[in-house]
Amino acid sequence: MTLRVTFLGTSGAVPTVERAPSALYVNREGDELLFDCGEGTQRQMMRFSTGFGFEHVFLTHMHGDHILGIPGLVQSLDFNDREDPLTIHGPPGSKRTVESLVRAGDHDPGFPVRVREVAPGDVAVDREEYEIRTFETQHRTSSMGYALVESDRKGRFDREKAEEELGIPPGPKYGKLHSGEPVELDDGTVVQPDEVVGPPRPGRTFVYTGDTRPVESTVDAAADADLLVHDATFTEADADRARQTAHSTAKEAADVARRADAKRLALVHVSSRYAGRVDELESEAAAVFDGEVFVPDDGDEVAVPFPDGD
Structure with missing residues (x-):
């Protein structure tokens, strides 16, 4: 069963030639999900061939580099004659802002768009095969992360x-x-x-923090996660700046992954000051976290296997 993550935008607040603002696409066995929507996200989706079949958008917070792609995305969907409904989830207090973005330029979408506020600890999407759970993060505004948690699978048949x-x-x-x-x-x-049937086998867990300081709620949400995508805007050399702006360093992200016993760690929201030298972030995190750690480029696609490899 497919679980693929496509990194559409991995830059910090300021885009670079190589990196677009925050956006991440997930395909779980044909269910397509978009996490954050920085400016130009619809072009990144065309560029990296994700398609536009998603039904849900999950916003971590209301800073521009995570939401300013909504007007262009909605209008592109409209120009392509979309009819299927779209649900946009955001943290408490976000509904008015998101609705204004959906209708930017006096645009009235020709397909249903539902804007829904969810709070940390809620289940944003509840399906038999998986849930999208929210968890508390710590940023300079109302914020939260999301965890895709699959249900247990049937045991092996002997x-x-x-x-x-x-x-x-x-x-x-x-x-x-x-x-x-x-x-x-x-x-x-x-x-x-x-x-003749063995014990239930665990499904997969994918966790995306958005912008955040390292917090215990992420450790809890990412327990045994197969892939944790964590804010790593800075290195420890800029730790003071990380604290001032409510971001994380690569070392702090790695410590969260280590304590959560995650299997893989992707470092995103990379500050433009590290253009061309993201190896510093990877090295810093690898010194703390024993699992696989990497800084994805825009367009990288990562498959998330089952914990038992089956």
């Missing part, structure tokens, strides 16, 4: 035991057992699911 030891012929009975239903054999024997 076909060899079913067929050779228990004498269950291949067919519909396998499906029933794998779905948790007992089955009766021709000789009257009843086979329980746990005789």
Whole structure:
């Protein structure tokens, strides 16, 4: 089952020639989701071939480098005759601002756009296969992060035991057992699911912080995360600046990932002062975090595998 993350914009507040403002696209088995929407996001989506099939936009906060792409994106969708509804989620107090962006230039979208405020601790999207949960972050304005948490998967079905030891012929009975239903054999024997089905297997967890200081709520949200995408605007050489602007350093982001026992860490919202030398951020984080750490370029696509590799 596919879980792919495309980094559309990885710059800090000021875009560079190589990096656009914040935006991140997720495709989870055909469900397409957009996190933040910096200026020019619709062009990045065309450039990196994500498509425009998303139903939800998740905004971490209302600073311009995370939201100013909304007018252009909505109007581009409209010009392409979109009919499907779009839901834009934002933190408490964001609704009026987002609605004004949706209708910038007196534009009236020809498709339904719903703007919804969600608070840290809410479930923004609740589906059988996964949830999009919100968690508290610490920035200079109302802000929050998002965690895509998949439901547990069925345990592995032991076909060899079913067929050779228990004498269950291949067919519909396998499906029933794998779905948790007992089955009766021709000789009257009843086979329980746990005789041939292993324990549930964990799904995947993807976490995106947006702009934030390192906070305990991120550690909690990112527990055992398969991919944590964390603010790493500065190196420790600019730690004072990070504190003043309510951002994180690469070392601080790595410490969050380490304490959360995350598997991979992507460092984003990179300050323009590090153009051409992001290796400093990676090296700083790698000294703290034992998992895979990287600074993605715009357009990088990352597949998120299952924890058990299956």
